[in-house]
Amino acid sequence: MYNYIYYLRACGRTRSFRGAALTHILILKIGGIRVINEKMRELGSKRSTIRELFEFGKALAEKRGEDSVFDFSLGNPSIPAPKEVGEILTELISSTDPAVLHGYTSAEGALSVRESVARHIRECFGCEADATNVYMTVGAAAALTSSLHAVVCPDEEVIVLSPYFPEYKVFIEATGAKVKEVPCNTTDFHPSVPDIEAAINEKTAAIIINSPNNPTGAVYTEDDIKKIAELLERRCAELRKVIYIIADEPYRELVFDGRKVPFIPNYYRNTIVCYSYSKSLSLPGERIGYVFVSPKATESYSVFKAVCGAGRALGYVCAPALLQRLVERCQGMTSDLSAYRENRDILLSALTEYGYTVSPPEGAFYLFVKSPTKDALSFSEAAKRYGILLVPGEDFGMSGYVRLAYCQSRDVIMRSLPYFKALASELGILK
Amino acid sequence: MYNYIYYLRACGRTRSFRGAALTHILILKIGGIRVINEKMRELGSKRSTIRELFEFGKALAEKRGEDSVFDFSLGNPSIPAPKEVGEILTELISSTDPAVLHGYTSAEGALSVRESVARHIRECFGCEADATNVYMTVGAAAALTSSLHAVVCPDEEVIVLSPYFPEYKVFIEATGAKVKEVPCNTTDFHPSVPDIEAAINEKTAAIIINSPNNPTGAVYTEDDIKKIAELLERRCAELRKVIYIIADEPYRELVFDGRKVPFIPNYYRNTIVCYSYSKSLSLPGERIGYVFVSPKATESYSVFKAVCGAGRALGYVCAPALLQRLVERCQGMTSDLSAYRENRDILLSALTEYGYTVSPPEGAFYLFVKSPTKDALSFSEAAKRYGILLVPGEDFGMSGYVRLAYCQSRDVIMRSLPYFKALASELGILK
Numbered sequence: 051m052y053n054y055i056y057y058l059r060a061c062g063r064t065r066s067f068r069g070a071a072l073t074h075i076l077i078l079k080i081g082g083i084r085v086i087n088e089k090m091r092e093l094g095s096k097r098s099t100i101r102e103l104f105e106f107g108k109a110l111a112e113k114r115g116e117d118s119v120f121d122f123s124l125g126n127p128s129i130p131a132p133k134e135v136g137e138i139l140t141e142l143i144s145s146t147d148p149a150v151l152h153g154y155t156s157a158e159g160a161l162s163v164r165e166s167v168a169r170h171i172r173e174c175f176g177c178e179a180d181a182t183n184v185y186m187t188v189g190a191a192a193a194l195t196s197s198l199h200a201v202v203c204p205d206e207e208v209i210v211l212s213p214y215f216p217e218y219k220v221f222i223e224a225t226g227a228k229v230k231e232v233p234c235n236t237t238d239f240h241p242s243v244p245d246i247e248a249a250i251n252e253k254t255a256a257i258i259i260n261s262p263n264n265p266t267g268a269v270y271t272e273d274d275i276k277k278i279a280e281l282l283e284r285r286c287a288e289l290r291k292v293i294y295i296i297a298d299e300p301y302r303e304l305v306f307d308g309r310k311v312p313f314i315p316n317y318y319r320n321t322i323v324c325y326s327y328s329k330s331l332s333l334p335g336e337r338i339g340y341v342f343v344s345p346k347a348t349e350s351y352s353v354f355k356a357v358c359g360a361g362r363a364l365g366y367v368c369a370p371a372l373l374q375r376l377v378e379r380c381q382g383m384t385s386d387l388s389a390y391r392e393n394r395d396i397l398l399s400a401l402t403e404y405g406y407t408v409s410p411p412e413g414a415f416y417l418f419v420k421s422p423t424k425d426a427l428s429f430s431e432a433a434k435r436y437g438i439l440l441v442p443g444e445d446f447g448m449s450g451y452v453r454l455a456y457c458q459s460r461d462v463i464m465r466s467l468p469y470f471k472a473l474a475s476e477l478g479i480l481k
Numbered sequence: 482m483y484n485y486i487y488y489l490r491a492c493g494r495t496r497s498f499r500g501a502a503l504t505h506i507l508i509l510k511i512g513g514i515r516v517i518n519e520k521m522r523e524l525g526s527k528r529s530t531i532r533e534l535f536e537f538g539k540a541l542a543e544k545r546g547e548d549s550v551f552d553f554s555l556g557n558p559s560i561p562a563p564k565e566v567g568e569i570l571t572e573l574i575s576s577t578d579p580a581v582l583h584g585y586t587s588a589e590g591a592l593s594v595r596e597s598v599a600r601h602i603r604e605c606f607g608c609e610a611d612a613t614n615v616y617m618t619v620g621a622a623a624a625l626t627s628s629l630h631a632v633v634c635p636d637e638e639v640i641v642l643s644p645y646f647p648e649y650k651v652f653i654e655a656t657g658a659k660v661k662e663v664p665c666n667t668t669d670f671h672p673s674v675p676d677i678e679a680a681i682n683e684k685t686a687a688i689i690i691n692s693p694n695n696p697t698g699a700v701y702t703e704d705d706i707k708k709i710a711e712l713l714e715r716r717c718a719e720l721r722k723v724i725y726i727i728a729d730e731p732y733r734e735l736v737f738d739g740r741k742v743p744f745i746p747n748y749y750r751n752t753i754v755c756y757s758y759s760k761s762l763s764l765p766g767e768r769i770g771y772v773f774v775s776p777k778a779t780e781s782y783s784v785f786k787a788v789c790g791a792g793r794a795l796g797y798v799c800a801p802a803l804l805q806r807l808v809e810r811c812q813g814m815t816s817d818l819s820a821y822r823e824n825r826d827i828l829l830s831a832l833t834e835y836g837y838t839v840s841p842p843e844g845a846f847y848l849f850v851k852s853p854t855k856d857a858l859s860f861s862e863a864a865k866r867y868g869i870l871l872v873p874g875e876d877f878g879m880s881g882y883v884r885l886a887y888c889q890s891r892d893v894i895m896r897s898l899p900y901f902k903a904l905a906s907e908l909g910i911l912k
Contacts, residue, residue: 086631086780086784087633087634087787087791089790090630090631090790090791091631091783091790093791094631094785094790094793095783126584127584129580130578130579131579131583135583136574136575140571143567144567144571147561148562148566148567148763149763152562152763152764152766153557153558154555154766155766188619188768188796188797188801189796189798192796192797195796196796199518199521200521201517201518202518203518220793220794221794224794224795292517332580332583334583334584334585335583335586335799335802336802336803337619337798352526353522354525355522355526356517356519356521356524357521357525358524359523359525360521360524360525361525362524362648363651363655364626364655365622365623365624365625365626365627365795366622367620367622368766371766371767372766372804
């Protein structure tokens with residue numbers, strides 16, 4: 051019965067209660083009484099909508115041909131890594147003693163790698179930073195789980211600004227804490243500071259800030275960040291506790307029209323930055339990123355050690371050594387990201403022309419399109435009939451919208467336009 | 482106060498209570514009242530004895546020269562990866578579209594990689610296996626944490642056979658479960674089945690079997706495994722629950738004198754194998770391994786999904802893609818492991834000759850040496866005076882012994898011998 055009790059505690063919802071109870075009884079009938087941690091089985095079994103769309107697309111492609119599917123469901127970069135990535139990897143492999151190259155690094159990462167990250171942070175953002183503030187991670191997801199487990203305790207709350215990346219909920223709930231959703235405004239999907247204030251209480255441990263944003267493409271302004279920082283400073287003092295900003299920044303370099311992404315540690319000292327090279331260097335499968343704990347955070351060294359301890363408890367021995375050595379030499383380098391801006395311009399202008407309502411994204415590689423039908427699920431279903439795969443906003447904690455990932459090839463985007471137009475016509479919005 | 486309460490619950494020890502309380506008050510005085518999850522800070526701050534020895538060795542080398550330090554503390558392979566590893570990596574990089582090579586794989590791993598692992602399991606061990614039973618992981622530590630979180634629930638117990646790899650305790654406690662230590666016999670460090678039986682109760686969720694063993698080098702026989710399997714089958718039926726064997730097998734290929742390592746799924750169906758290529762291919766820093774859930778396990782598919790779900794909750798998006806493609810082509814390949822056997826023979830024969838008591842290791846690359854002094858800490862301290870770094874057994878849950886990792890260069894081993902002899906003379910055991 052242990053998994054059952056745990057499950058109830060972790061979910062605390064009647065609907066899940068029933069599902070768990072049913073599954074539990076099913077397992078009871080088939081095997082011994084207690085097989086596995088049911089919560090984990092559910093996490094591993096529940097196919098995300100994104101994954102379902104992907105499978106639908108594959109099946110459709112087999113039936114009607116690749117050309118008839120326009121898959122805008124996944125945030126998988128289509129632009130290859132810069133050619134220097136292959137050159138540096140090859141050179142590292144040919145010129146380094148394999149026992150050293152592939153050997154353990156320290157748990158925090160190789161010192162020279164952490165120094166290169168710190169130098170980049172100092173030079174780009176004018177922010178105090180050295181190697182002792184940098185913990186190399188197995189991508190941004192590992193950075194987030196290590197940071198969350200470090201600063202969040204069971205029964206606390208973590209604020210997320212909806213719409214938000216769905217895995218935040220999984221990662222937060224794994225710490226035993228609860229997700230507190232605060233909707234952004236629906237004009238440009240920037241945060242509402244009064245709404246954040248209303249959500250803060252003595253249980254608030256952290257707020258996740260993801261700018262440039264997945265799924266909306268919003269890039270928070272300096273003014274946004276300043277206001278959030280002022281609010282948090284005030285509430286921390288009143289509540290006599292630290293509330294962290296966990297800044298999830300895999301899209302940092304993907305900004306358009308000369309916008310700047312404020313580096314949050316420069317505005318709020320209790321900030322933990324989670325970074326990944328997945329999008330900037332087009333290396334999403336290689337899992338390499340870092341945590342940067344602001345040296346100005348309260349008890350910064352203890353916070354850093356807690357991040358390391360959490361990483362250890364989660365099973366992260368070190369970030370992949372070869373990839374560490376690679377990014378040491380790729381600081382500030384990016385893939386040719388201009389194609390994403392061009393994709394945005396093409397789609398934004400076409401979709402607007404066809405009568406869709408889209409807030410112009412300021413960064414990342416997503417359009418968050420308002421559903422012309424009553425609900426986004428039916429919009430997504432209608433689009434599927436044209437071979438267009440769009441993720442309903444429900445997955446991101448905001449209904450009435452779909453997410454369109456335009457990190458696709460130009461060819462797919464160009465060929466999709468007539469279908470978007472036909473869909474607009476069917477839905478009666480074509481101007 | 483949340484971290485404080487959590488800490489108490491997680492540790493449940495008076496001594497830790499005091500430590501936590503003090504730290505907590507210290508932080509109270511310095512910053513806001515609640516800064517971080519204290520348990521995680523402790524995990525990140527507490528330097529392991531192994532790490533301390535490593536730092537001591539570095540300082541000594543600087544003072545007296547590299548030649549005066551004989552570091553037997555770390556299990557870091559000295560034998561390089563086979564040359565094919567570099568060749569395959571270079572070929573993959575030069576011949577594959579980088580957007581594909583470095584792109585996300587599915588969370589379980591690329592299908593062709595999982596198929597190659599399953600084929601290897603079928604061919605080597607005659608065990609039913611296909612890709613749907615294989616989950617590629619970020620090394621063995623990730624395999625262990627994903628498996629433990631999948632099948633263990635808070636307040637349950639996991640049996641470990643002492644002496645054991647110290648991180649087991651960290652990983653088990655991170656699930657909220659407790660460690661139950663069962664000492665092996667001290668003749669050859671094989672398990673005592675009656676003692677395991679005495680440790681099993683209705684809270685037992687799993688037992689970790691690590692053969693070839695770190696730190697003793699014991700390789701459990703077919704008879705050992707059969708007896709444990711019979712015991713577990715009987716107790717599972719009586720308790721009406723599944724008790725898993727989690728088989729941690731990074732040293733599988735490191736066996737001597739023609740010994741065989743029984744493949745546990747062939748003897749006990751509720752087995753989850755955790756494997757790593759760290760030692761067999763000398764790639765410890767690259768973090769690549771897998772979980773194999775026996776297809777004969779009760780509700781095998783659900784168990785597999787729970788492992789995937791746990792990996793997801795812990796922040797594992799996929800195992801590093803390039804390394805997945807590498808091991809796909811390295812199934813059954815190993816570094817030249819014969820050097821480890823020769824190292825063992827040299828040290829075992831010399832140490833025995835000098836009067837030390839050592840059970841001959843049957844595999845892995847460790848000697849577990851009986852301390853000639855009252856306690857192993859003083860033995861380790863005495864050895865340090867000769868520049869010899871040995872890890873006291875306390876770290877592995879068994880006092881009175883030290884661990885000697887002989888995955889060192891031959892040169893270091895040969896030069897260390899006169900110092901071992903002088904140490905034996907000082908300790909009055911030299912024959």
